Amino acid sequence: MEYIQQILFLLVFAAAVYFIARRVILIKKTIQLGKADDRTDHPGIRLKTMLRVAFGQKKMFDRPVVGILHFLVYAGFVLINLEILEIIIDGLFGTHRVLAKPLGSLYPIVINFFEILALGVILACVIFLIRRNVLKINRLHPSSSKEMNGWPAMDANIILVFEIALMMAFLKMNAADAILQERAVGHFADADTGSFLISQWLIPFMSSFSDTFLLIAERAAWWFHIVGILAFALYVTYSKHLHIALAFPNTYFADLKPRGQMNNMPAVTKEVKIMMELEQPGAEEEEVGRFGAKDVEDLSWKNLMDAYSCTECGRCTSQCPANMTGKALSPRKIMMSTRDRLEDIQKGWLANGYDHKDEKSLNGDYITEEELLACTSCNACVEACPVLINPLDIILQLRRYNVMEESKAPQSWNMMFQNLETNMAPWKFSPDDRMKWASE
Structure with a gap:
């Protein structure tokens, strides 16, 4: 039976x-669609x-309560899943709590x-979950934010429920394990993990079950935990929660220039300098x-990485003065639309090959002139x-x-x-009259 479990685990x-x-x-290939942009300085x-x-989540703490809760989920989920190393070893080699003896x-x-x-x-x-579905926070609920209709709202709820289920499975596994250790059932007799601080409160509810039932419950929780984590890792690549991984490179490659400094086109800058006789035209x-x-x-490519790194938290939109006054613009929607465009390109690739081109474009089909x-x-x-995303850079380039x-x-x-072209103002x-206001 153990060999079958090992083979099954290896296949999964x-x-x-x-x-x-x-x-x-x-x-990665989709992000590389973007133009080159040197961010190695x-x-x-x-x-x-x-x-x-990214690691310290400094900007999350601009809103302290939410920041603390988010850090708890982030740090807790990452650190707890370090245990996956032990689960993988146990799964591959048929051991049980393999790190218990080495760590003592x-x-x-x-x-x-x-x-x-x-x-x-x-x-x-x-x-x-309560904030999203009961309190219906404006920036998170579809009733106030149209771009959150359908899949975006469902995606957030799925992840939250999934994380709760994974943590419950972890505690249930430990509780069943503790009872089986106490009863010295099979290889559980050799494990010495001591008492568990939280899952011990589940023991009174489970101690009346038979050894067979507890063995099944422990294995079911063990399998759900490892398969759940692997499924979660795959799921996030389709989800806004890809920021769990991309927040790190995205913040590393963030623009270091001052916030208000826009990127001018070199060719246009050169034409202006030639017009103002600050530079001579070249031969070619x-x-x-x-x-x-x-x-x-x-x-x-950094704009495209921004799109995949978007957490859909809506902080950008909640601070946007245009959005506050009822305009069509939502910076979050700009990023979500950019990612939607990339996902549609991927679908075309998978269906028709990497040379596939459709008739759509980000500008017009996904983001409207009114928004820009x-x-x-x-x-x-x-x-x-x-996570230092720059929706404005995309808006300016489309505009x-x-x-x-x-x-x-x-x-x-x-x-x-026209005034800029003819009057340089x-x-x-x-x-010639530019400075007359000063004399008056």
Whole structure:
């Protein structure tokens, strides 16, 4: 029977690794659709930023209560799943609690620490479920945020319920294990894990069951825990919870420039300098492929990583002045639409090969002109993001394409552009009169 379990475990583990690796490779290839963008400068500063923002979750604590709960779920889930190492060894070699003897008296301390964290994760997830579905926090509930309709809201609830189930399975497994150790049943007699701090409270409810039932319950919880974690690892690659992994590289490669500094197109900057006689035209001018961005291929790889790193927390949208006044713009929706576009491209690849091209584009089919024009470029969304995502950069590039390639700009903008071209100022008066206001 043990050999059958080992073979079954090996097959499940190998299948999970295969599908997760396949998905990771596909996401990597999708991100690489973006244009090159060198983010290798100042590695020391980038490392500190990653440790402070991604690992330390500094920006989450701008809202302390939510920050503490989120850190509890994050730290608890990550640390508890260190136990997966022992489960994998036990699964592959048919052992039981293989680390108990090597760790000795330290083992019960470690497991009890994990149990405390498991209880914390359960409580935090319950609170998050209440916030989403009972209190109906505006930025999280579909009734207030249209982009959260359907799958996004369901995805968040699935993850929270799944995490609760995984933690309960962990505690149930420990409780059954403790009873079987006390009864000296089979190989459980050789294990010496000591008493469990949290799961011991489940023992009175389970002690009346037979040895056979407890053996089945312990194995069922063990299998659910390991298969659940492997399924969770695969699921997050389709979910907003991919930020669990991508938050680290995303914060490391974040833009180090000041928030208000926008990226100008070198070709346009050069033309302006030539017009102002600050630079001489070259013999051969480099041809500009496209002004701004029409589709995801025109964005940088970092913009696309931003889309996959989005936590859909809505902090950006809740701080957006355009959204507050009822405009169509939602920075969160910009990121979600960019990811939706990437996912649709992936579906085309899987169905028709990597050379497949469809007739859609991010600009127009996924993000509307109304959304782009509503942005005030205030950087509130960038400042609010807990993982340093920059929705504004995508908005500016899409808007640049509309104005410079499609001539889609409001009349008031066109008047300003004309004044800039003729008077070198947004206002309609001669450059010679620019300083007259001072003398008056």
